[in-house]
Amino acid sequence: MRKREVSSTLTVYHDGQFWVGVVEHVEDGMLSVARVVFGAEPSNEEVYTWVLERWANLHLSTATEPVESRQNRLPGNPKRRAREAAKALHMRGASTASQRALARERERSKDESRSEHAVRSREEALARWERRREKSHRKHRGK
Template identity: 55%
Template sequence: MQISVSSTLTVYHDGQFWVGLAEHVEGGRYGVARIVFGAEPSDEEILRFVVGEWARLAFFGDEPAEASKPARNPKRRAREAAKALKRPAMGTKAQQALAAQREAIKQGSAHARSRCRAEEAEARFEQRRLKRKQKHRGH
């Protein structure tokens, strides 16, 4: 079995920072990562980055999200279609991949925040429960 791998790094100025767009195709899967360099990087800095940091880039992130189930409600389907039409279309495949990656990171951090809130609430409840127990025992 043979897997083809192709990678490119494009460095450009986005108006404020020098940014690298790393595109990676492996076995038919397309992935992209965005690297902010800040000041204009020299050729040596770019080479050092490719040699030292390239392996740590998350091109594909998590597995692709499952497509949502189609709604049975026709009004909901119409609303979703209108919302999809209002969203600006991304121009390139790299931009689409970056947007999907940002969305996955956003979903993951939201899940982590809600889990943290639930753990804190559970800890507060446990503290109150222990305090009530101690009062009941007369301490």
């Protein structure tokens, strides 16, 4: 049986207006992300209950760009690992890879809404034209 590596990280930060959570999910080396807006500053208990109740319903982006595997990294010095963990705790926001993935997801949804709007406007224009033709025919018949 093939071994799979799955990792999920929730980073909560203040973006200047709202408290935002960025979920980074790495499965088989592929990154999927989701952005969640909390609004007011969530307490640890609120974040924990959010994870328990809403994690399964989270809409992740499509899996993109391979992420380096943990197998390629050496375990390293425990003091260095502690420093890296402390540095990661003090970093604001999400990783650049997740920011790029979120930007791609926004662009994709924008393109979808543009195409849906174009189809809808074409259908509405056709319906208006048909109503005008029908009205013209009714007037011509004297009704």
